[in-house]
Amino acid sequence: MQIPAPFDYVRATSVDNALELLSRHGPESRVVAGGHSLLPMMKLRLSRPEWLIDINDLYELDFILRDGDKLRIGALTRHTTLLESDEIAALFPIVRDAESVIADPVVRNRGTIGGSLCQADPAEDLSTVCDVLGAEAVIRGPAGERILAMADFHRGPYETAVGQDELLCELRFPIRPRSGSAYEKVERRVGDWAVGAAGASVTLGPDGTIADAAVGLTALGLDHTVAGATELLRGEQPREELFVEAGRRAAEACDPVADQRGPIDYKRHLADELTRRVLRQACARAAQTQEG
Amino acid sequence: MQISMTVNGNEVTSDIEPRVLLVHYIREVLGLTGTHWGCDTTNCGTCVVLMDGQPVKSCTVLAAMAAGHDIRTVEGLATGATLDPVQQGFMEEHGLQCGFCTPGMMLTARALLDKNPHPDTTEIRQAISGQICRCTGYATIVRSVQWAAAHPAGGDGDATVDEVIDGTDTVVEDIAAQTQDAEVKA
Numbered sequence: 178m179q180i181p182a183p184f185d186y187v188r189a190t191s192v193d194n195a196l197e198l199l200s201r202h203g204p205e206s207r208v209v210a211g212g213h214s215l216l217p218m219m220k221l222r223l224s225r226p227e228w229l230i231d232i233n234d235l236y237e238l239d240f241i242l243r244d245g246d247k248l249r250i251g252a253l254t255r256h257t258t259l260l261e262s263d264e265i266a267a268l269f270p271i272v273r274d275a276e277s278v279i280a281d282p283v284v285r286n287r288g289t290i291g292g293s294l295c296q297a298d299p300a301e302d303l304s305t306v307c308d309v310l311g312a313e314a315v316i317r318g319p320a321g322e323r324i325l326a327m328a329d330f331h332r333g334p335y336e337t338a339v340g341q342d343e344l345l346c347e348l349r350f351p352i353r354p355r356s357g358s359a360y361e362k363v364e365r366r367v368g369d370w371a372v373g374a375a376g377a378s379v380t381l382g383p384d385g386t387i388a389d390a391a392v393g394l395t396a397l398g399l400d401h402t403v404a405g406a407t408e409l410l411r412g413e414q415p416r417e418e419l420f421v422e423a424g425r426r427a428a429e430a431c432d433p434v435a436d437q438r439g440p441i442d443y444k445r446h447l448a449d450e451l452t453r454r455v456l457r458q459a460c461a462r463a464a465q466t467q468e469g
Numbered sequence: 470m471q472i473s474m475t476v477n478g479n480e481v482t483s484d485i486e487p488r489v490l491l492v493h494y495i496r497e498v499l500g501l502t503g504t505h506w507g508c509d510t511t512n513c514g515t516c517v518v519l520m521d522g523q524p525v526k527s528c529t530v531l532a533a534m535a536a537g538h539d540i541r542t543v544e545g546l547a548t549g550a551t552l553d554p555v556q557q558g559f560m561e562e563h564g565l566q567c568g569f570c571t572p573g574m575m576l577t578a579r580a581l582l583d584k585n586p587h588p589d590t591t592e593i594r595q596a597i598s599g600q601i602c603r604c605t606g607y608a609t610i611v612r613s614v615q616w617a618a619a620h621p622a623g624g625d626g627d628a629t630v631d632e633v634i635d636g637t638d639t640v641v642e643d644i645a646a647q648t649q650d651a652e653v654k655a
Contacts, residue, residue: 178509179509179510180488180490180493181488182488183486183487183488184487184488185487186470186487186531186533209534212529212530212531212534213511213529216490216529216530216531217510217511217529220509229487229531231533231534233534257523280599281514281598281599281600282524282577282595282596282598282599283514283517283524283525283526283577283599283600284511284526284529284599286523286524286525287525287526287529287530367598367599368512368598368599
């Protein structure tokens with residue numbers, strides 16, 4: 178029977194209250210939202226917080242809000258909400274692509290975008306999504322609010338820039354016209370971690386050439402976006418040879434490990450093939466947006 | 470700590486340790502053993518209960534986190550002696566053999582039908598994709614949910630043979646189409 182080690186439990190009543198509780202209880206306190214990463218770790222005694230600060234009552238962090246040329250998403254927004262949002266699917270189809278293969282539908286009812294990003298598991302999908310969409314993370318702490326680009330937010334496996342006394346409150350996604358995005362994952366079965374996955378975001382110029390693009394990989398040993406992919410794609414007409422070269426670079430840039438999900442050469446093959454597919458799809462979607 | 474929540478319409482209050490998981494609270498403190506405890510790792514889904522109408526895996530929710538919320542377990546599906554159409558469907562279409570996954574399957578089915586009264590087979594399969602059945606191969610579970618969708622007011626169980634065969638044919642066709650799709654993609 179897996180039971181967490183003893184801890185004290187408290188429910189935060191507001192963001193300010195959560196920050197106060199984090200300061201008061203110090204480094205042995207942890208925030209819990211959906212709990213679908215933290216509680217399994219606590220049950221395995223890999224994590225033994227002395228205080229658990231439950232933020233599920235902070236409805237102020239559960240929102241999807243269009244604000245000028247940004248889409249703002251609260252950190253407590255559940256995976257199911259993200260998956261079902263037509264507004265998000267229209268602006269950032271990559272989110273629906275990814276959300277439909279994150280864990281399983283029952284887990285998605287609890288898990289949150291903020292929790293996923295803060296857990297920063299190398300096989301976690303939304304980090305790649307946020308990377309390629311150029312999202313910003315809004316973090317609040319005792320000293321006030323700070324806004325970080327994903328490159329500064331995500332520091333490596335299981336490590337983010339969110340300090341012990343801070344709370345990730347919101348993600349902001351830039352809305353750009355003539356843009357498309359896509360995500361594709363290979364997994365052994367529903368709910369398993371990715372063998373490998375790729376995400377891409379593309380913005381087309383008025384002449385149909387690629388104005389901006391980013392490619393990211395999940396579970397393949399590459400933090401942040403594929404270096405050089407943006408430079409390769411920018412200014413070019415979307416075409417198959419370009420996607421092939423981007424795939425080759427992604428396979429070269431990644432550094433997967435061999436495990437029960439597959440050997441290294443298979444994972445490199447996935448980096449290559451999935452990069453081609455998501456670029457193809459992202460460009461097609463961007464072109465559709467242009468026509469619409 | 471003291472917690473209160475609504476379970477199957479009844480207000481319950483208990484003094485518990487914060488580390489007690491909802492599944493153990495329901496089974497051991499409340500004595501509602503219809504909720505099963507399976508893998509303990511958020512995979513199998515037999516511990517699924519409804520929290521404010523949404524399926525959740527109760528092995529990965531603290532009882533303390535469920536305080537103030539509305540919980541529905543398999544014991545709360547029937548109304549008196551009248552079975553929920555989902556329960557009736559599992560009887561009509563042989564949706565269970567050993568019965569271990571059944572409580573979780575039925576609660577997910579109930580939540581699905583509350584949200585989408587006429588799901589197609591793909592939607593049903595997606596809805597239960599986080600839950601494991603080792604007996605049925607899922608085909609009869611899908612048919613059971615379809616039966617419930619076709620009989621929203623329940624029924625006396627005398628669905629005609631034609632209805633049952635129709636349901637069967639639909640599933641077989643869909644599986645054939647899916648296999649064909651998969652082959653084309655490959």
